[in-house]
Amino acid sequence: MRYFFSLAMTVALSGCTPQYHSAIAPPSGGKKPKNIILMIGDGMGLTQISAGLYANKNKLNLELFPYIGLHKSYPAENGDLITDSAAGATAFSAGEKTYNAAIGVGVDSLPRKTILEMAEEHGLATGLIATCNIAHATPASFIAHIKKRDLYENIAADFLKTNVDLVIGGGKKYFDRRADGRNLLTEWQKKGYYVSNQTQEDLERMVFPESNVVYFTAEDHPVPAAQGRDYLPLASRLGCDFLKKRNSKGFFMMIEGSQIDWGGHAKNSDYIISEMQDFDQAIGQVLDFAKKDGNTLVVVTADHETGGYSINKGSKMGSIQGAFTTDYHTGCLIPVFAFGPGSENFAGMYENTAIFHKMKTLFGF
Ligand code: MG
Ligand code: ZN
Numbered sequence: 001m002r003y004f005f006s007l008a009m010t011v012a013l014s015g016c017t018p019q020y021h022s023a024i025a026p027p028s029g030g031k032k033p034k035n036i037i038l039m040i041g042d043g044m045g046l047t048q049i050s051a052g053l054y055a056n057k058n059k060l061n062l063e064l065f066p067y068i069g070l071h072k073s074y075p076a077e078n079g080d081l082i083t084d085s086a087a088g089a090t091a092f093s094a095g096e097k098t099y100n101a102a103i104g105v106g107v108d109s110l111p112r113k114t115i116l117e118m119a120e121e122h123g124l125a126t127g128l129i130a131t132c133n134i135a136h137a138t139p140a141s142f143i144a145h146i147k148k149r150d151l152y153e154n155i156a157a158d159f160l161k162t163n164v165d166l167v168i169g170g171g172k173k174y175f176d177r178r179a180d181g182r183n184l185l186t187e188w189q190k191k192g193y194y195v196s197n198q199t200q201e202d203l204e205r206m207v208f209p210e211s212n213v214v215y216f217t218a219e220d221h222p223v224p225a226a227q228g229r230d231y232l233p234l235a236s237r238l239g240c241d242f243l244k245k246r247n248s249k250g251f252f253m254m255i256e257g258s259q260i261d262w263g264g265h266a267k268n269s270d271y272i273i274s275e276m277q278d279f280d281q282a283i284g285q286v287l288d289f290a291k292k293d294g295n296t297l298v299v300v301t302a303d304h305e306t307g308g309y310s311i312n313k314g315s316k317m318g319s320i321q322g323a324f325t326t327d328y329h330t331g332c333l334i335p336v337f338a339f340g341p342g343s344e345n346f347a348g349m350y351e352n353t354a355i356f357h358k359m360k361t362l363f364g365f
Helices: 002-014 046-054 085-094 114-119 153-159 184-190 200-205 229-247 260-265 271-293 353-361
Strands: 035-041 066-072 126-134 167-171 213-216 251-257 296-301 334-339 349-351
Touching: 002 035, 002 334, 035 085, 035 271, 035 353, 046 260, 046 271, 046 334, 085 353, 114 126, 114 167, 114 229, 114 251, 114 353, 126 229, 153 167, 153 184, 167 229, 260 271, 271 296, 296 353, 349 353
Parallel strands: 035 251, 035 296, 066 349, 126 167, 126 251, 167 213
Antiparallel strands: 066 334, 296 334
16 A cells, blocks of 8 residues: 555656745734834845854844744846845835845836835834945835935935934935035924934933934944944834834834845955844844834844855854855845744745735735
């Protein structure tokens, strides 16, 4: 009987042509989140996570996430498998694959409405936090619609077209020392925003949510964590508390660990590890908020891997022998971690654009 069964299977399989089924919808699970926090570790592939883990006494907050998936990060260009951070973030923000360098626009260069803009339209509070120039590709793709990622002043001007509640990151010079003479900080103040003077009191001011807040951490890019940048974990936690108090209907926030990618471009293991650990500290703060809140979905992923990074022979717990195959991005599958109401929807394997569609469905937009 057993023999017959296996023979029948062999016959059945030998006549098969390859088939690829579309994803089966996971169980809806029931409870929907009021708040969604999307955390993007730029350039954070599985090896970056592994190195951060083993360099940190075999411990990361990422281990606490109950649901893990994989996304396909490629952009919409002639079968090219390698995305940049602009197309990668636009897939998350707007649910469409687009060309590399596109900021919140489709392959036709026309604007696509982002999840942050939809959240605003539905009366939710919104926030963006990053450890790079805030007009840089990843945060920009959630709030701006610009054909090319390096047009930082145009991207900065698009921030003023929204009512984003909270902005924390570098890039002040693209807002107040512009070729067109506009001072966007003054314009923000006229709209009722509190524009910070980069003091600790100002960072803590976010617990008093009478007005929208803009807090610049650098004229251009903030320094690496290894050179003393330490605001991301605190800003992430205060950002959660601020946005929750700012609006009772809920909020959407994107938090980026921007410089994991730059460690990969620099082929520098120590840079990757220190940025990975800083980002994981921010994840810990956000998880702590989400656990207490009970209505918050936290999704952590990356736009792509950077460096073709590997952990080679000679590596030990606490000391990583890293190697690189490239100084650019690679095309491997990217992990997705989810915690909170709706998190079961992020298990499985799917396109990067599915992250947008899952968030949109869970918000009920
Ligand atoms: Mg980025
Ligand atoms: Zn990069």
